[in-house]
Amino acid sequence: METQAVPLPQEWGRSAYRSFLQREGLPLIGGLAVDDLKRVEVASWPRLDARGAYIQLTGAEDTDGAYVLEVPSGGATTAEQHLFEEVFFVVGGRGSTEIWNRAGARRSFEWQTGSLFAIPLNTFHRLHNGSGREPARLLAVTTAPLLMNLLHNVEFIFACPADFTDRFNGEDDYFSQPGTLYARPDSSQKIWETNFVADVARLRLHDWAERGGGGKHVKFELANNALVAHASEFQVGTYKKAHRHGPGAHVVILEGQGYSLMWTDQHKTFDEVSWKPGTMFVPPGLWWHQHFNTGSTPARYLAIRWGSTKWKVTRYFDHQGIDKNAKEGGNQIEYADQDPRIHRRFVERCKANGVQVKMDEFVPSVIARSAATKWRSHREAP
Ligand SMILES: [Fe+2]
The missing domain is CATH 2.60.120.10 (Jelly Rolls)
Known part of the structure; x- marks a missing residue:
């Protein structure tokens, strides 16, 4: 038929x-x-x-x-x-x-x-x-x-007649309990399971050596969610290593001034977002992105995002290997492997702001290498 x-x-x-x-x-x-x-x-x-x-x-x-x-x-x-x-x-x-x-x-x-x-x-x-x-x-x-x-x-x-008691079951101290701080076995990342943070801008953070820039951070697991958050801070005159992950990480600047670069392996230009307290941006899925502090105070941001450590969703959303070397299968570009334009741009911006670059404290090799003509990049040099 x-x-x-x-x-x-x-x-x-x-x-x-x-x-x-x-x-x-x-x-x-x-x-x-x-x-x-x-x-x-x-x-x-x-x-x-x-x-x-x-x-x-x-x-x-x-x-x-x-x-x-x-x-x-x-x-x-x-x-x-x-x-x-x-x-x-x-x-x-x-x-x-x-x-x-x-x-x-x-x-x-x-x-x-x-x-x-x-x-x-x-x-x-x-x-x-x-x-x-x-x-x-x-x-x-x-x-x-x-x-x-x-x-x-x-x-x-908006009208589902169910109590998800695995999420909230009438606990008296649901929003006041101190929660639990967890340490990952495979990196220095710290994860705080809590349902309320009084002030993210003033919260004490923990060292996160792998991401560079003298960075500190803490991840939050909230309300048994798949949607979680983290707070991150990095020092004056520094920038963090580039990394990538899935979509939907809403980065909100709390303190400081600077900019972030976003790019893909396919195109040779950077999208730049300059920021100050109140700026929010979201790096598209699997775009490399890197944050630069060009102001005179530490920079701190909050990211509300997928990538719960407790609840997995799908490989594309979950943030894997974000502090592991991309050359070893991770999703972070080590300083020594980054595009030379990145450090040059940072030095120029700091100079314009009268801010001293302090990257040699973390990686003495970055400045020397950025001047070299032969650059081993993760992608073609321009
Ligand atoms: Fe990110």
Whole structure:
């Protein structure tokens, strides 16, 4: 029997998440970076009785996504629950969050500028602004794009009648317990399992020798999530080694001034994002990226991202070998192997800012090698 082919329906090829964003009707920011989260223009958001703007940067590749939420002074958001994970960082202001589940367990905690927390999956939650004078502004990073595109039933995502008790089961100290600090066996990385960080900008960090630049860091495992975070700091006059991983790492600058380079093995130019406190960018999946401090203070950032140590998702999202030599199968470019233009550009930028380059403390060979004409690069020299 011969079957007659019919034209493909016009509505095929839709993204449930992109359709959802259209219905939300908020400003939508794209591109590689947001210059300053404090200044992102927000619009009225009737669904949450607040103000907001969605941020869907190229590097998120619609695996995760972000938005800015502004809670008016003295106001509170409409309660909601959802099946996607959600991590909040407080850009400015102070307030509190209430969460509760269907079994009736209810907890609340207070936050301020610099706080980091995750909403346990599918719990009801409501954010209150504790100030009668100033709006409170938060950044949220969520797994909504992936969830919505897989289920393409947005109503269910916001109305699933289940308590995920493996995530939150009414624990009294859910947001106040000190948590546990773990040490990886294969590197100096430290992992802190916690559900609340009071101030990421002032948190004590731990040495991370493998990434260079006199760097310190700590990784956060939050609320039994697949979506996690880390804080990282590096010193004046230094830069870190280049590395790469999957999409969706939302890097938010907390302190310092500088720039980051992003590139692929295929093209010979660098995309540069210059940054200051409030800048956010997302390196696209498997693009090399490298962070440079050209200011007069240490630089610190927060990254909200895939790559939980506890819960694996898929090799493309999980961050493997990010502090292991690329020549030995890892995903980090050692200083001695980097493109010579990288160090030259850094020296010029520091000079322009009157900042002394301090890279020879970490790798005496970098400066000498960058001057050499024969360069063993991971890719062709220009
Ligand atoms: Fe990264």
